[in-house]
Amino acid sequence: MLIPKSITCIKSYTKEQFIKDFISGIIVAIIALPLSIALAIASGVSPEKGLYTAIIGGFIVSLLGGSKVQIGGPTAAFVVIVYGIIEKFGIEGLFIATIMAGIFLIIMGLLKFGSLIKYIPSSITTGFTNGIAVVLLSTEIKDFFGLHMKNVPSHFIEKLMAYFNNFHTINLQSLLISLLTIAIIILWPKLNKRIPGAFIAIITVTLVAAFFKLNVTTIGSQFGNLSSSLPRPNFPNINFAMINELMLPALTIAILGSVESLLSAVVSDRIISGNHRSNMELIAQGFANVFSAVFGGIPVTGAIARTAANIKNGGRTPVAGIVHAITLLIIMLLFIPYVKLIPMASLAAVLVVIAYNMGDWKAFKLVFKSPKSDFLLFIVTFLLTVFLDLVVAIGIGVVLSSFLFMRKMGELTEIKYLLDDDKNKDVSEFIENVKLSDHISIYEISGAFFFGAANKFITVIREMGIPPKVLIIKMSKVPFMDSTAYHSFEMLNDICKRHNTKLIILKIQIQPFAMLKKYGFVDMIGEKNFCSSVDEAIEISNNVLNNQDYNINNIQIYNNTAAES
Template identity: 45%
Template sequence: MKAFEFKPRMFTALKHYDKKTFTADLMAGIIVGIVALPLAIAFGIASGVSPEKGIITAIVAGFIISVFGGSRVQIGGPTGAFIIIIYGIIQQYGMQGLTIATLMAGVFLILFGLLRLGTIIKYIPYPIVVGFTSGIAVTIFTTQIKDLFGLTIDKMPGDFIEKWIVYIQNLGTTDIWCAIVGILSVVIISITPRFSKKIPGSLIAIIVMTVAALLLKNFAGVATIETIGDRFTINAQLPEAQLPGLTWETIKGLVSPALTIAILGAIESLLSATVADGVIGDRHDSNTELIGQGIANLATPLFGGIPATGAIARTMTNINNGGKTPVAGIVHAIVLVLIFLFLMPLARYIPMACLAGVLVVVSYNMCGWRSFMALMKNPKSDVTVLLITFFLTIIFDLTVAIEVGLIIACLLFMKRMSETTDVKVIMDEIDPNDESDIKLENNEHLIIPDGVEVYEINGPYFFGAGNRFEEIMARFGNRPKVRIIRMRKVPFVDSTGIHNLTNLCTMSQKEGIQIVLSGVNPNVHGVLARSGFYELIGEDNICSHINIALAKAKEIVEQ
């Protein structure tokens, strides 16, 4: 097996770097930095942390993912997918618990990369990805209703259904000015792409609604529009790195949420990188990308940040604006640093209803309802997985949804893989025209002698196949003297297959039936030999092709 090599795309991209490429990266990085600003603030607040922590995450993770990642154009930072799980961890374990869980997730992501799990993670069934992505989108939308309409609710329940009950009960407390700000923000973001592809609608909405809220407050006496400054104290200073207090009990308690962060981050980052590959005609290194994501999630919590991953929307913005190499991601991080240091105090005037409007649009874009409805027309097994994952996400939480979703994925994989193996019985004679391992000088049919049964396994011999083999043999009431098992179309056999084959031979021997194998390929031959299987049936009962096996069977019958 070829040794794994950690090769960040940053270092290979700089080999032939020139002024033209830098100019393209510079312009793309500036635009992506501007796009990332409102999203970082909104994701931070929605996750239950202060707005500057969202920007710090975008800065630190954005820089590290670009430097150490396996994609040329990936942009990293906080994303909507993490909002629900971050909020839940903070509620249960506090900010220090989130810091520890994020550090642990970083370690898990690095291990995923070192163990070469990148290619496996990319093949998690599509219905599961759509199911929990749509579920996250619905949950994000649900959490923004209070701020969007300025509802007066003292304490919000954590349960999805209870939230909507409380919303309905408190509709009468809707603040008309907050509702106007929120709805207009959604409208501005939605129509901006018709007029400008470069300037993000979320930024325009924030500027317009912030100015409008200030004018209403100072000149019209409207004081009910809550802003970021009314809820948070904003610190515009770069924090120093701090290690959290680690205890074994805390680490044990956070293994499950940390794994959820790692798996979700891996899925989202690799999905983003794969989509980017399709647009730019490149091929990312999935294992290097996971290691880069892991390093980012080890670093961001030390500076007070939250979990980060590759962001599809910002990555596509980078591509659409001419980004060529990871330098664009580094520029995006530098732009955010400058904004953070010099403009962050102005963020206190941004209305909460406007940020809710930004997240409503994010949740709509994230929900993928067209993909969801298209999957509803697929086979029942896919629909079942989709709906189970979706409802588990919104009714329980993302940790449960991912754990159950992965279990379902494994069960479906085992079911479908077992269905690829076919076991058939050959009766009376074998037509050499349909065979590849028969060596005859003419086309005479091979006659199966009396007292001999021939079974053929077509496909991998592992879990499920052995049971099917036994079921087929049970249909025949007669007891032969020899059973020939043709394995010419068996590419590999696992320990379960060896166990089943051993049991079959043991049972057959007790009944006075001899097992003869035919057409075993070298790989399978080596596995069976190492397992000690040949000692059970004898080396001379392993035949290279069927006509030798039939001759051997005839000899045994006559004896």
């Protein structure tokens, strides 16, 4: 259903719920303020661009989204890829990639891809989430310790080497601010759980730094004056060469954004016993990313932590998210001059806490107890995210998981000779009711019959040698077959024709039958040879064996001649 939840919720909206949504929206805005600024800086853009993202993106996600409680904005998951795009293509390239990602998300929603996201294995999502957490931690070392470095390399190993070479430039006052920030974030919830600790921490350390005139880098000293107004719409200069280069990064933003936003929606549904509309959520995320980029923002997605805070504080409709966006706009218009006083070390400390909380560190312990395929997916995705690139990590992770899945499905598909199975009811009926049953073979295919299992079927055909007078293929346990499997059937039919063997297909299901009919195989062997019951197959087998001269000695001679040749 492509109807925003804001339209659905407004029908039964009450004054009491508005008060809850209003309070929750303000609290979430206070949480989002330092996070939006810190994530923008970590991504390599100026602080106000994080606010643009939270205001514009957050407003559109709540207005058009398919979740009642989703809060949209910049998230830590995008830091790595945004930083990489800016480093290679500049800020203009980021805006183009974000618009392209938005268009991809809209198309994904219209094509109803929302439900397909659940098929990405958790080992991949956990792997790249932990990888992002490690990379995010590494990006904040410079500001956390106040190191005097002009440029920080983007690659993980080079970055660590640069920190090691410059660690003698540590600023103890910046380190003090960082540690004080973390201590307040950890301890504050014991005093008050409604007002976010990160907000209190940043206000406190900013006052401490200003009062004691500490020698620390601030937002103002690094970025200069910040704009206190929303920018005018600006459409980047798009050319086909850049579109081609940005296709993969844009697709990665779209996939990452869809996964994170839908995971957030699923988590929130469990808490409030709700039911989000995944395809409408993707469309909303798409429009949010397009408009965020047009107004100078960075990629947008559903923020799990802010969504959970919204639920915790009573938000139950999209009004809370809209209030959150409007509150951030008011704060930006009135208080942006004071933002430049915030020490960079305090923002780095906030991001260190975020990175620690977003990582599923228990996964490293549990992964050794997982199946080998899950272990491989987790490790490969994690290492590629950290040491190479998030785009490469997701791409290789998905491809690898597909191959592993196909291999597993191929292994589960069985082709077996049934006449050795005395316990099989169908086999017992044949033995009791068919004359010359020695000259009948019954094979059963079990499981999905696709290209991953077709080679197994071909091997059985070849090992069969000269086929008997009647060959029965039982397919009651085959829910699906593909074109590769069909070609193996063609090969079998050619062998049966050469040796005057009657081919019977027993108890075939709907999809395989429809496919064989489409390819003309049903007409090729005759629809009467597709039997829905054992009785039909017995009748055809008896007719074949009774009405045709079947010289066992001649067949034996033929076999010997074939073997000698």
